[in-house]
Structures are given as C-alpha cells and as structure tokens.
Amino acid sequence: MLKEITVTVNGEKHTLEVEPRLLLVHMIRELLNLTGTHIGCDTSSCGACTILMDGKSVKSCTILAVQANGKSLTTIEAVAVNGELSALQEGFKENHGLHCGFCTPGMILRATELLANNPNPTEEEIRWGISGNLCRCTGYNNIVKAIIYAGAKMRGEELPSTEPQFV
Amino acid sequence: MIPQSFQYESPGTLAEAIQLLHQYGDEAKILSGGHSLIPMMKLRFATPEVLVDINNIPGLTHIVEENGKMKIGGLAREAEIEHADLLIKRFPIFKDVTKLIADPQVRNRGTIGGNLAHGDAANDHPAVMLALNATVIATGAEGTREIPIDEFFFGFYTTALQHGEILTEIQIPVPPSGTGSAYHKLERKVGDYATAGVAVQITIGDDGIVKAAGIGLTNVNPTPLRAVRSEQALIGKPLTEHSIAEAAQYASEDCNPSADLRGSEEYKRAMVAVLVKRMIHEAANRASNN
Numbered sequence: 001m002l003k004e005i006t007v008t009v010n011g012e013k014h015t016l017e018v019e020p021r022l023l024l025v026h027m028i029r030e031l032l033n034l035t036g037t038h039i040g041c042d043t044s045s046c047g048a049c050t051i052l053m054d055g056k057s058v059k060s061c062t063i064l065a066v067q068a069n070g071k072s073l074t075t076i077e078a079v080a081v082n083g084e085l086s087a088l089q090e091g092f093k094e095n096h097g098l099h100c101g102f103c104t105p106g107m108i109l110r111a112t113e114l115l116a117n118n119p120n121p122t123e124e125e126i127r128w129g130i131s132g133n134l135c136r137c138t139g140y141n142n143i144v145k146a147i148i149y150a151g152a153k154m155r156g157e158e159l160p161s162t163e164p165q166f167v
Numbered sequence: 168m169i170p171q172s173f174q175y176e177s178p179g180t181l182a183e184a185i186q187l188l189h190q191y192g193d194e195a196k197i198l199s200g201g202h203s204l205i206p207m208m209k210l211r212f213a214t215p216e217v218l219v220d221i222n223n224i225p226g227l228t229h230i231v232e233e234n235g236k237m238k239i240g241g242l243a244r245e246a247e248i249e250h251a252d253l254l255i256k257r258f259p260i261f262k263d264v265t266k267l268i269a270d271p272q273v274r275n276r277g278t279i280g281g282n283l284a285h286g287d288a289a290n291d292h293p294a295v296m297l298a299l300n301a302t303v304i305a306t307g308a309e310g311t312r313e314i315p316i317d318e319f320f321f322g323f324y325t326t327a328l329q330h331g332e333i334l335t336e337i338q339i340p341v342p343p344s345g346t347g348s349a350y351h352k353l354e355r356k357v358g359d360y361a362t363a364g365v366a367v368q369i370t371i372g373d374d375g376i377v378k379a380a381g382i383g384l385t386n387v388n389p390t391p392l393r394a395v396r397s398e399q400a401l402i403g404k405p406l407t408e409h410s411i412a413e414a415a416q417y418a419s420e421d422c423n424p425s426a427d428l429r430g431s432e433e434y435k436r437a438m439v440a441v442l443v444k445r446m447i448h449e450a451a452n453r454a455s456n457n
C-alpha cells in the first residue's frame with residue numbers, strides 16, 4: 001500500500017507516494033534523481049549514503065523513506081551555493097581529500113555536522129567523527145587535513161598549508 | 168537489498184501504538200532507531216508484516232534526574248546520551264559506552280530503548296545497565312510495570328517484554344558520592360561488536376571499603392551477564408590488587424564465550440580478565456575524584 005509523504009529536499013518541497021519498504025537512499029536517487037548520494041555497502045557500514053536529516057548526519061540506506069515524512073533533507077547537491085564551493089568542498093579540493101570520489105559526498109555531509117557541533121575539533125575528534133565513513137583511496141590523512149582546513153576557513157583563521165606531507 | 172513488503176503504521180500516541188501491537192500480535196514489530204531492525208529486514212532475517220514506528224510519539228526522549236533516579240526515555244538517541252551533561256557527570260560510563268557504539272551517524276538514530284529491547288548480548292547497553300542496577304519500565308495495555316534488569320534478558324533476541332509492551336523508560340538509581348563507573352570493549356574496528364566488553368560501577372566509602380560493585384559483561388555469554396562472583400570479591404573490603412585480580416579471574420571463569428572470527432574462547436576469557444581489571448581501576452579512579 002502506497003503512503004503519501006512530504007519531504008523538503010535541499011529546500012524544495014516534494015510530495016511523493018512511496019512503498020513503505022522504499023529506502024530513503026533509493027527515494028533520493030531514483031525518485032528525485034539526486035545521484036550524488038552514493039550506495040556503497042548497503043549495510044550501514046560505509047557511510048557513502050550519508051545525508052543530513054533535520055541537520056543530523058544519517059545513513060540513508062538504513063532509514064525508510066516514510067520515516068522522512070515531514071523532515072528536511074540535505075544532499076551533496078545543495079552543499080555548494082550558487083556554484084561556490086563550501087569551505088569543506090574547497091578543503092577537499094585543495095588538500096587532495098579525494099581520489100576516486102565515491103566516499104566524498106558522505107564524508108562532506110558527515111563533516112558538515114561535525115563542524116556545526118564542534119567548530120574547532122582536534123585531529124582525534126575528527127578521526128572519531130568520521131569513523132562511520134570508509135575511504136579506500138586516501139588513507140584518511142588528506143581527508144583529516146581537508147576538515148582542519150575547512151574549520152580554519154569557517155572560523156576566519158589563517159589557512160593551514162595544503163602542501164603534501166610525506167611521512 | 169530491499170525489505171519484504173510490510174504495512175507501515177506511525178502512531179502519534181503510546182495508547183495508539185499499544186493498540187496496534189495488540190491488533191497485529193506476532194506479525195508486528197516496533198521500529199525505534201531502526202539500526203538493528205532495518206538491516207535485519209534488508210537481509211530478510213526479519214520479515215514483519217506490520218511495522219509500528221514509535222518515533223513520532225512525544226514524551227519518550229527525556230533524560231532527567233527525579234527522586235534519586237536518573238530517568239532515560241526509551242527513545243533517547245545515543246547521540247543525545249553522549250552529550251547529556253548531567254547524565255555523564257553522574258555516570259561517566261555513558262561517555263565511554265556511547266563513543267563505542269557503532270559510529271556517529273548510527274548514534275544519531277539508534278535509541279537506548281531499542282539497544283536493550285533488541286535483546287542482543289553483543290549490544291553494549293545491557294552490560295552497562297547490569298552494572299548500574301537499572302530498572303526497565305515497560306508500558307502496555309494494562310499500564311506500566313517495572314522490570315529489574317536482572318530479570319530482563321532471557322535469551323538470544325528474547326527479553327521480558329511481552330507482545331504489546333513498549334520499553335518506555337530506563338531508571339537508574341543515583342549512587343552516593345564515592346562512586347565511579349567505566350566501560351570498555353575490545354573491538355577489531357570501529358562499529359564492530361565487542362570481542363569482549365566490561366562495565367563496572369563501584370562505590371568506595373570514606374573508610375576505603377567497597378560498599379557496592381556492579382559488573383556487567385558484553386558478548387561473552389548467550390545473554391548479557393552479571394559477574395556475580397566478581398562483584399562479591401570486591402564488596403566489604405578495601406580495594407587491593409589481590410581483590411581486583413580475584414574479580415578478574417572469576418569473571419573470566421564465569422562467562423561463556425564462543426569462538427568466532429573475533430577470537431578463540433581462551434582469548435576472550437583472557438580479555439575479560441584484562442578488561443575487568445582495567446575497568447575496576449578506572450571506576451575506582453573516578454570514584455576517588457567524585
């Protein structure tokens with residue numbers, strides 16, 4: 001039996017008829033054609049499907065679309081405003097925070113909530129903060145650097161060096 | 168992976184939810200945080216015909232202290248518990264345990280009620296609740312009833328909750344000063360179930376005598392396990408390296424771990440002993456600063 005739900009996605013209101021078993025990530029990708037949200041493991045392990053639901057980072061493969069009724073969602077498509085990269089996107093770009101890019105949308109949305117809750121996190125807090133997001137390319141160091149860079153930019157401080165570090 | 172079809176109900180009141188659970192009986196499952204149930208439904212290990220989503224019922228997310236008890240609503244999410252200052256001040260063990268439950272996104276959804284009601288000995292809150300001597304409040308058609316935590320866990324995925332009952336609150340007695348608590352689990356990687364986990368709460372009087380001790384074990388027994396002999400080894404005497412070693416030894420003997428990818432039975436018993444020692448030290452340390 002189809003259920004009618006209303007969700008606000010990236011500021012735009014949608015009314016949809018969905019099967020209760022439809023997963024939120026499929027609603028986003030297949031009904032709304034927002035394919036920036038990726039499906040990685042499909043078992044709530046990898047974090048590639050991370051979006052913001054009412055400002056909180058969640059794994060959209062483990063939420064039913066019907067549970068998003070009345071909620072406000074943000075996906076990677078809405079992170080840049082008027083074509084201008086967000087501080088996090090700029091951080092990832094400047095620090096080689098991505099190689100293949102598959103984990104990046106989830107990483108950026110997870111880091112968005114992390115910096116909203118804790119504008120000046122330590123490296124340890126960043127590493128714990130992204131522990132639900134897997135990256136198989138970067139070894140995480142450049143992702144951590146990217147988040148440190150974005151934090152500094154958002155606080156209006158001097159930006160850390162983006163030179164690669166060889167250790 | 169897509170779950171089998173089901174009917175979705177999203178009641179706005181507890182009474183309505185209980186009525187739905189009675190109406191559908193065994194065919195209905197309660198959806199709380201959903202981070203155990205939805206993965207099971209995707210794998211079709213669980214195929215409920217009706218889901219009763221309790222997330223839209225108000226009044227179940229509180230974390231308050233009242234009449235000497237800390238009261239936590241069944242729908243309080245792990246991320247809220249992680250940042251509940253009063254709770255953490257009284258029970259630092261909640262800071263330890265929430266940090267080790269899955270990952271931040273899962274903690275944004277997962278609820279303490281769901282963690283307990285799932286009845287999985289691999290979950291982390293059961294051992295903590297044993298150490299803290301919690302009481303589970305269940306609400307059903309007849310009203311509420313109190314279930315002492317020692318009578319709550321029955322077996323694999325089985326608890327004292329009856330059909331038509333919802334875990335609405337957890338009550339934890341606020342201990343006297345001189346009490347400390349700590350939890351740690353050994354895990355292979357973030358988000359894994361415990362190879363072994365140990366929760367300890369200990370109360371030490373001004374005279375240095377241990378007045379009370381609670382010790383719970385995670386994932387080393389078919390059900391969450393209270394280490395009774397370990398508790399008794401500590402109570403009524405000063406805390407010494409000898410009594411701590413004894414408690415560790417008893418816990419490693421009394422648990423019943425099974426060999427799996429996380430380690431052999433012997434290894435798990437050895438890790439239980441190590442963790443019991445460490446957590447008693449950590450809890451005692453915190454007790455002396457409280």
